[in-house]
Amino acid sequence: MAFARVFVGAHYPHDVMVGLLLGAIVAWPVVRLCTTVLLTRFAGHRVVGRLLLATPPAPR
DSSP: OHHHHHHTTSSOHHHHHHHHHHHHHHHHHHHHHHHHHHHHHHTTOTTHHHHHTOOOOOOO
16 A cells, blocks of 8 residues: 555655554554453453463363
């Protein structure tokens, strides 16, 4: 999509790169915070805790 926006002339390449970088910088701490809050708040819940703390099955 980023390439298409530059290709059709809607954005300059540096606009797309700055948007990508800003999105990554903002998304990383938000995901970390939400994950931490979810794990601490719902870890003891019977159903949701099992889903959040699920581990993949061991290889055979």
